[in-house]
Amino acid sequence: xxxxxxxxxxxxLDCALLREASSGKRLDKTFSNDAAGVKALLVWLESKLNDTxxxxxxxxxxxxxxxxxxMEPTGVYHERAALWLFEAGLAVSLVNPARLRSYASAxxxxxxxxxxxxxxxxxxxxxxKPEPWQPPTLAAQTLNALLARREALCQDITREQxxxxxxxxxxxxxxxxxxxxAQTLEFLERQLAALEAEIDQHIxxxxxxxxxxxxxxxxxGVGPRVAQRMNALMSSHxxxxxxxxxxxxxxxxxxxxxxxxxxxxxxxxxxxPAHLRHLLxxxxxxxxxxxxxxxxxxxxxxARGKPKMSALGAAMRKLVHLCFGVLHTGKPxxxxxxxx
Numbered sequence: 001x002x003x004x005x006x007x008x009x010x011x012x013l014d015c016a017l018l019r020e021a022s023s024g025k026r027l028d029k030t031f032s033n034d035a036a037g038v039k040a041l042l043v044w045l046e047s048k049l050n051d052t053x054x055x056x057x058x059x060x061x062x063x064x065x066x067x068x069x070x071m072e073p074t075g076v077y078h079e080r081a082a083l084w085l086f087e088a089g090l091a092v093s094l095v096n097p098a099r100l101r102s103y104a105s106a107x108x109x110x111x112x113x114x115x116x117x118x119x120x121x122x123x124x125x126x127x128x129k130p131e132p133w134q135p136p137t138l139a140a141q142t143l144n145a146l147l148a149r150r151e152a153l154c155q156d157i158t159r160e161q162x163x164x165x166x167x168x169x170x171x172x173x174x175x176x177x178x179x180x181x182a183q184t185l186e187f188l189e190r191q192l193a194a195l196e197a198e199i200d201q202h203i204x205x206x207x208x209x210x211x212x213x214x215x216x217x218x219x220x221g222v223g224p225r226v227a228q229r230m231n232a233l234m235s236s237h238x239x240x241x242x243x244x245x246x247x248x249x250x251x252x253x254x255x256x257x258x259x260x261x262x263x264x265x266x267x268x269x270x271x272x273p274a275h276l277r278h279l280l281x282x283x284x285x286x287x288x289x290x291x292x293x294x295x296x297x298x299x300x301x302x303a304r305g306k307p308k309m310s311a312l313g314a315a316m317r318k319l320v321h322l323c324f325g326v327l328h329t330g331k332p333x334x335x336x337x338x339x340x
Contacts, residue, residue: 005070006070010033012037015031015041028115028118041085042088045067069082140235143203143209144232154192230320283319294319
């Protein structure tokens with residue numbers, strides 16, 4: 001297997017092709033981050049790997065291939081390149097940036113630039129052999145885009161509300177300023193209401209998303225927003241287990257103990273999307289009262305003398321496990337479930 005590390009930026013793709021992992025020999029080249037650049041990348045690969053394991057490029061596509069491409073998810077700039085390479089027949093993996101930096105430190109790479117990052121990606125692929133990525137469905141991509149826009153609108157509304165509050169305390173706020181804030185808030189709230197309706201309609205139009213939404217909402221403590229976010233997340237990523245899903249969100253406990261002198265507190269990892277953890281906090285507060293599975297783990301930890309925030313972290317993790325459970329089994333939540 002040949003490993004292709006690709007450091008993605010808005011304008012270009014810095015590539016490192018690792019042909020012999022043991023010796024570290026590689027080929028470096030840079031391409032533009034557009035359709036023409038990806039096509040040139042495929043032609044370059046064909047010219048450098050002229051063997052029976054790599055088929056000729058035909059209409060921009062590769063046949064049987066022995067190339068595993070690796071890249072970091074960088075906002076949206078990696079998405080088109082990842083999809084085009086996947087459609088061309090390459091195995092593609094998206095590597096967690098935090099994990100990649102830890103790997104770079106472990107192998108003694110302290111410098112950072114585009115060329116070095118692409119080489120580290122290729123070496124990471126050869127060493128770890130991560131699971132290939134599968135692109136999300138069009139419906140899942142659309143749902144992610146709608147939810148991201150809703151989050152942005154909510155943040156804009158909060159900022160404008162804070163500005164309006166400040167005008168009540170400021171001296172001699174011009175009427176023009178107050179009117180501008182009021183009009184902006186009115187516009188943003190109309191936009192948010194329209195977007196909320198579009199999200200609901202989009203989920204209702206797609207049978208898979210609708211079924212998943214119904215399963216997630218069957219869990220006591222999971223409301224519409226959590227259901228929509230977890231639906232989008234699990235429709236866009238493949239998680240092998242509930243533990244893998246909780247680790248992705250950053251809810252796994254991390255210990256810091258060594259010998260008799262190091263006795264750090266156990267905390268959740270927080271290695272993942274912070275907005276998901278924030279979104280899950282209040283549902284966990286509700287679930288620890290109304291959901292028997294979440295209540296059981298919360299009360300068990302409190303009885304053992306754990307801090308309330310630690311117990312709430314465990315409640316959030318249990319809620320995520322239940323979300324994985326209903327989608328994995330395809331069955332609505334039941335209070336009779338036996339869980340650990």
